[in-house]
Amino acid sequence: MKLSDLQDIDFKNVGGLPLPVKAVLLLAILLAVIAAGGWFVWKPMLDELQKAQIEEWGPDKNSGLRGEYESKLAQAANLDNYKAQLKEAELKSNILLQQLPDKSQMEGLLTDINQAGIGRGLEFELFKPGTEKPSALYAEMPISIRVLGNYHDLGAFAADVAKMSRIVTLSELSIVNVNVNIKDSKGAIQGKLAMDAVAKTYRALDKGEMAPPKKKGAPPKRGGK
Structure with missing residues (x-):
């Protein structure tokens, strides 16, 4: 199909156009729809997705909500260990205090x-x-x-x-x-x-x-x- 053929297209009689011309027109319409969708629909959605990812992971992939969650989860896992260490420290402190005269x-x-x-x-x-x-x-x-x-x-x-x-x-x-x-x-x-x-x-x-x-x-x- 030549470019000159496109100039001769009668858009009022699209149904009577040859099949190759219909295919080119359909492709052009689809590209226009995709471009319009990308700018007006998908781009805002992608921006929101990126914003959500930054909120979840943080700009350095380790400081967002997920990083905070994983940090607190690790602290919770070590909570029993922390309690045992605190109890041991208190016991040592009490033993030392008992050695002090009043x-x-x-x-x-x-x-x-x-x-x-x-x-x-x-x-x-x-x-x-x-x-x-x-x-x-x-x-x-x-x-x-x-x-x-x-x-x-x-x-x-x-x-x-x-x-x-x-x-x-x-x-x-x-x-x-x-x-x-x-x-x-x-x-x-x-x-x-x-x-x-x-x-x-x-x-x-x-x-x-x-x-x-x-x-x-x-x-x-x-x-x-």
Whole structure:
């Protein structure tokens, strides 16, 4: 079929047109319908589909509603594990808190530290409790100490403190020679040393000392004064 044949088509008498001409006309009509449908019907539908896909998957295919759902689903699957870990942490916390003396027992603990040094033949030049530093559940009390003795007795004293039933730690340690000879427990002559340290003790807070939980602010009033 030639282009000149199309120019000679009588559109008022389509039924009488040759079959090849009818086929070309039908194809042209279908293409026009498809193009019109694509622009006016399918394009808006595709835009909506793309919008829905972004909402479901997110622009990076992992941050939309599906990604959020899968993340929460994974969290739900691990919920029992999280609960077990929390229970274990609470148990450890309670065990540690039970090792802390209360306020009424602190004086006895300080006496125990002092007696541990005296029991090793050490001489206290300084034993000065500092200011307590409270936290959420316990208070820390630093004690500045300076003790004199030989090397082995100082080491034994530090070991005795570490083995106490209550939590006591030694920090900021420094040992210097004071140029004095002394006899150890076996009668041997040894140089006298001075050990400076900060012994940190901890006590459980009384209920009255714990900070009350923060209250949520009241919602603002609407209208009126």
